[in-house]
Amino acid sequence: MKNCFQFILLFGFYACETPVPQNEASPKVNPQKVTVLTDLKYPWSICFLDENDVIISEKDGHLLRVDLVSKNKQIIEGFPNDLADSIRIKDRRDNSGLFEIVKHPAFTQNQWIYISYAAQNEIGTTTKVIRAKLTDNQLDDIKTILVAEPFSADLFHYGGGMVFGLDAKLYITIGERLYHERDEPPLPIAQDVRDKRGKIYRLNDDGSIPDDNPDFGPEAQAGIYAIGIRAAQGITMNPEDGSIWFSEHGSSQGDELNLLKPSANYGWPIKTTGKYRNQDYNPPEMEGTDFEDPVHYWLQTIAPTGLTFYNGTAFPGWQGDIILSGLSRGSLWRIQLVNQEVVSLEELFVNDRIRSRKATMSPDGKLYILTDEPTGKLIEIRNGR
Amino acid sequence: MKNCFQFILLFGFYACETPVPQNEASPKVNPQKVTVLTDLKYPWSICFLDENDVIISEKDGHLLRVDLVSKNKQIIEGFPNDLADSIRIKDRRDNSGLFEIVKHPAFTQNQWIYISYAAQNEIGTTTKVIRAKLTDNQLDDIKTILVAEPFSADLFHYGGGMVFGLDAKLYITIGERLYHERDEPPLPIAQDVRDKRGKIYRLNDDGSIPDDNPDFGPEAQAGIYAIGIRAAQGITMNPEDGSIWFSEHGSSQGDELNLLKPSANYGWPIKTTGKYRNQDYNPPEMEGTDFEDPVHYWLQTIAPTGLTFYNGTAFPGWQGDIILSGLSRGSLWRIQLVNQEVVSLEELFVNDRIRSRKATMSPDGKLYILTDEPTGKLIEIRNGR
Numbered sequence: 001m002k003n004c005f006q007f008i009l010l011f012g013f014y015a016c017e018t019p020v021p022q023n024e025a026s027p028k029v030n031p032q033k034v035t036v037l038t039d040l041k042y043p044w045s046i047c048f049l050d051e052n053d054v055i056i057s058e059k060d061g062h063l064l065r066v067d068l069v070s071k072n073k074q075i076i077e078g079f080p081n082d083l084a085d086s087i088r089i090k091d092r093r094d095n096s097g098l099f100e101i102v103k104h105p106a107f108t109q110n111q112w113i114y115i116s117y118a119a120q121n122e123i124g125t126t127t128k129v130i131r132a133k134l135t136d137n138q139l140d141d142i143k144t145i146l147v148a149e150p151f152s153a154d155l156f157h158y159g160g161g162m163v164f165g166l167d168a169k170l171y172i173t174i175g176e177r178l179y180h181e182r183d184e185p186p187l188p189i190a191q192d193v194r195d196k197r198g199k200i201y202r203l204n205d206d207g208s209i210p211d212d213n214p215d216f217g218p219e220a221q222a223g224i225y226a227i228g229i230r231a232a233q234g235i236t237m238n239p240e241d242g243s244i245w246f247s248e249h250g251s252s253q254g255d256e257l258n259l260l261k262p263s264a265n266y267g268w269p270i271k272t273t274g275k276y277r278n279q280d281y282n283p284p285e286m287e288g289t290d291f292e293d294p295v296h297y298w299l300q301t302i303a304p305t306g307l308t309f310y311n312g313t314a315f316p317g318w319q320g321d322i323i324l325s326g327l328s329r330g331s332l333w334r335i336q337l338v339n340q341e342v343v344s345l346e347e348l349f350v351n352d353r354i355r356s357r358k359a360t361m362s363p364d365g366k367l368y369i370l371t372d373e374p375t376g377k378l379i380e381i382r383n384g385r
Numbered sequence: 386m387k388n389c390f391q392f393i394l395l396f397g398f399y400a401c402e403t404p405v406p407q408n409e410a411s412p413k414v415n416p417q418k419v420t421v422l423t424d425l426k427y428p429w430s431i432c433f434l435d436e437n438d439v440i441i442s443e444k445d446g447h448l449l450r451v452d453l454v455s456k457n458k459q460i461i462e463g464f465p466n467d468l469a470d471s472i473r474i475k476d477r478r479d480n481s482g483l484f485e486i487v488k489h490p491a492f493t494q495n496q497w498i499y500i501s502y503a504a505q506n507e508i509g510t511t512t513k514v515i516r517a518k519l520t521d522n523q524l525d526d527i528k529t530i531l532v533a534e535p536f537s538a539d540l541f542h543y544g545g546g547m548v549f550g551l552d553a554k555l556y557i558t559i560g561e562r563l564y565h566e567r568d569e570p571p572l573p574i575a576q577d578v579r580d581k582r583g584k585i586y587r588l589n590d591d592g593s594i595p596d597d598n599p600d601f602g603p604e605a606q607a608g609i610y611a612i613g614i615r616a617a618q619g620i621t622m623n624p625e626d627g628s629i630w631f632s633e634h635g636s637s638q639g640d641e642l643n644l645l646k647p648s649a650n651y652g653w654p655i656k657t658t659g660k661y662r663n664q665d666y667n668p669p670e671m672e673g674t675d676f677e678d679p680v681h682y683w684l685q686t687i688a689p690t691g692l693t694f695y696n697g698t699a700f701p702g703w704q705g706d707i708i709l710s711g712l713s714r715g716s717l718w719r720i721q722l723v724n725q726e727v728v729s730l731e732e733l734f735v736n737d738r739i740r741s742r743k744a745t746m747s748p749d750g751k752l753y754i755l756t757d758e759p760t761g762k763l764i765e766i767r768n769g770r
Binding site for chain 2: 027028029031296298299300301316317319320334336338341342343344345346347348349350351352
């Protein structure tokens with residue numbers, strides 16, 4: 001390059017002297033937070049119908065349709081009345097409410113959106129996924145896609161993360177719903193294929209079971225794609241290769257980033273990279289069982305949740321990296337992969353922490369985070385350089 | 386730049402067609418390790434006399450003069466015979482041996498180098514700093530600059546980090562030398578200005594005391610610049626602003642990055658971001674004492690040691706960042722600062738860990754690390770992009 005410049009200057013092409021590429025002019029990135037929306041009640045997920053027409057789920061509020069330009073928010077009507085409305089539930093560890101929203105790959109043709117949430121009945125609550133037709137601010141033709149029975153009194157580890165694969169199948173994370181290992185049955189919930197909890201599902205867009213799902217045996221619940229899940233929440237797809245990645249909360253440390261593989265067993269509670277809440281808990285032996293290792297685990301608690309693959313242009317050096325929200329201490333991570341292996345991890349905004357529930361990309365490649373706050377925000381991460 | 390290329394192509398200067406600016410061709414960095422030297426016995430420090438003529442201290446070996454081109458290593462003769470030769474000391478926690486080497490800012494005129502090491506006498510060992518005139522592979526005119534009495538039987542936390550400031554003063558880290566807090570006297574060593582240990586020193590190039598050093602009172606040891614140090618090792622200067630930064634090992638967690646300030650008290654053992662080795666240890670109250678907070682502390686143990694400010698061209702996005710070696714799990718960190726505040730931390734080579742003692746820059750801006758191994762290496766970090 002240098003020779004080229006000298007060559008040019010020799011010939012006096014001064015036009016070439018000034019405009020240097022941005023990365024040469026200022027090679028350092030300078031991520032800056034720009035608040036786009038405020039007053040969201042613990043926002044959980046955002047679904048881009050187009051660049052500025054979005055649906056946002058408030059964990060402790062409503063399903064909203066929002067215009068990011070006018071900031072106009074409208075409540076989407078017609079939501080099922082079995083929502084475990086966490087506004088009325090006062091429990092320190094209450095995780096209930098509205099969770100993920102994803103649109104069907106052919107949304108423009110069928111207007112189908114998928115919503116996961118904590119549903120309740122007279123016994124308790126559990127994770128439920130519905131499909132609905134969205135017209136303006138109205139949900140119709142609601143179809144139940146998954147109900148992760150049993151309903152129980154517990155109010156945590158619902159999971160509820162969803163993503164469509166390149167195969168147009170819907171992948172869903174369902175948590176184990178236990179808080180204490182001491183409450184595990186002899187065959188732990190996440191290891192019991194007869195139990196719907198603590199699993200990852202792969203379903204057709206109508207909730208039916210794909211013919212090519214892995215076989216967990218005659219007693220297995222329908223739709224199970226992977227087992228041994230404690231409290232997976234965030235799940236996303238790498239648009240480059242279609243691989244699906246999910247985050248998982250450990251009990252004490254043991255927070256993980258995992259690559260989803262069919263019929264894999266992610267080990268909970270037999271195998272964990274963290275410690276048990278109940279020091280005296282002894283999981284059963286499971287000789288001969290293969291457990292899938294996480295791609296990465298943290299030595300400290302970060303409480304990983306919503307994640308995405310960066311494919312924007314504002315941060316050219318981040319292309320193909322995972323951006324992951326951590327609730328604990330409000331950490332945001334950039335994870336560089338090579339051949340599906342983590343080569344480096346960068347914790348961003350160390351001096352400007354905020355609990356975020358989800359990191360996501362817009363259709364035009366803007367990076368956004370949703371903050372986990374009673375008056376939460378939608379924040380765009382721009383390059384201030 | 387693009388316009389420039391089009392312009393060039395119009396005129397058919399194909400010579401310019403191929404070499405596109407690195408950052409446009411591939412915006413992602415791709416740090417790669419290239420081994421430059423092998424068979425170094427726990428190398429601790431490297432001092433560049435010029436780009437390829439270096440002095441390397443082997444903690445468990447010798448002071449070597451090495452030609453990085455021919456790889457020729459020669460033992461430097463004339464080293465004092467009071468070196469606590471850790472080759473002969475067999476203790477799991479033995480930290481003795483040769484430590485830092487720095488050259489005088491006017492080395493080309495006076496050939497002075499400064500060496501820190503564990504010196505021994507009939508009582509035990511302690512940290513010692515000498516100045517010597519280097520001619521070829523021979524040390525002469527050896528002058529003692531600092532002896533951190535008392536000598537003791539303990540074999541750890543010597544400190545020994547050294548750097549010259551823009552003020553041409555020599556800054557030296559001296560550890561507290563204790564392993565257990567329960568062995569602290571009523572007034573802890575690092576808090577006692579009458580005790581030479583657990584301090585950072587600022588000295589003239591002949592070991593005398595600068596007139597403008599902070600005043601710690603009539604009983605204070607000469608040359609003390611800051612106190613409250615447990616086990617600081619790495620120390621470096623930011624060439625951009627002359628600020629001096631040092632790393633510090635915590636007891637259980639509590640690993641820190643600190644900005645050096647005159648007369649500052651860094652708190653040990655009264656105030657720590659980690660836990661005590663001895664759970665039952667209760668430090669004395671010290672009301673009215675101001676303790677300096679670290680610029681950053683880690684929640685996990687990383688064992689931070691040698692650090693440097695990146696000022697090379699291979700990684701334009703890293704300019705001005707701290708590169709820090711962590712012994713624990715073999716971690717290497719890139720720390721981005723804005724206004725002397727940490728804005729992000731990236732752990733590098735997560736999938737290719739190696740214990741490193743020091744990260745340093747060559748005069749031409751190459752980034753090197755020294756690995757902490759019985760047959761250690763000098764490794765250059767190149768951008769494989």
